[in-house]
Amino acid sequence: MHLLLAQPRGFCAGVRRAVEMLTSVTEKSAAPVCVYHEIVHNTYVVAGFRNRGVRFVETLEEVPEGAVLVFSAHGVSPALRDAARQRNLTVIDATCPLVEQVHQKVRQFASREYRILYIGHPGHDEVTGILAEAPDQITLLADVREMESLEIPAAAKAVCLMQTTLSADETREMLRKWQIRFPQMEIPESGGICYATQNRQNAVRQLAGEADAALIVGSANSSNSRRLCELASAADIPAYLIDGPQEIRPAWLDGSETVLMSAGASVPENIVQECVHFLRNRFAATVEERVIHTENISFPVRFGSV
Ligand code: SF4
Structure with a gap:
């Protein structure tokens, strides 16, 4: 063979950074360390941290008083950030800067009253955090079939953003079709597949x-x-x-x-x-x-x- x-x-650089941050916190913190969702989506990485005492949580209620809370590489919703702040938790943000860039784009376009089309896999941690930035202005599209029923008036401002880990080939094909139907749609360079x-x-x-x-x-x-x-x-x-x-x-x-x-x-x-x-x-x-x-x-x- x-x-x-x-x-x-x-x-990748985002995963390396998140793992380095959690390693450092685990070594230095005397307080319990909790991570909101898996730090990165890998069984071995998560098991390794679990063995060192890190707790992975799905809700803020599971985080004890005085704990350090780490946000995973996939990012979180603004509501979760606020709730963590209100509880005065020590928060370490390991969101990948490229995911954070998409959050920023959503906020910018939402404030300019754009209709935001976001291609992503429903239920993925990254997608959940992004949708929560502007739930009334974002339409989540899981695949090209969902585009068929979409209507955007020619005069409406529209932008397309996407999950960082999509298939580049499929997405290219999808965007090609969309741009024929919605020529006004903007596709920023830093709002998509990393x-x-x-x-x-x-x-x-x-x-x-x-x-x-x-x-x-x-x-x-x-x-x-x-x-x-x-x-x-x-x-x-x-x-x-x-x-x-x-x-x-x-x-x-x-x-x-x-x-x-x-x-x-x-x-x-x-x-x-x-x-x-x-x-x-x-x-x-x-x-x-x-x-x-x-x-x-x-x-x-x-x-x-x-
Ligand atoms: S956005 Fe890209 S660089 Fe960042 S963590 Fe995800 S895969 Fe890695």
């Missing part, structure tokens, strides 16, 4: 044609990992989303000469390397790292008050 390891893969999502998708798109099968490392609730798996499937090869090496079924890969491996933006590199180790042992795989993009983006860690 020949294993093509896609690069870039795994941790650099990390695009780079990981480009790498899988470019390499899938050389492979007989693909293994995408990532947790089932990770939006960008699922998109990578769909992208590999779209290249007509069997593609499997695996949380870690224990989920690899050797029968999937019997007869595969070349296997592509990538990992979603919330996956630690040690989990990828454990999967590589499994394939070396089980299939005597030779490993080739294929660099499609070089990333040198990092976001500074700031612990200012929220």
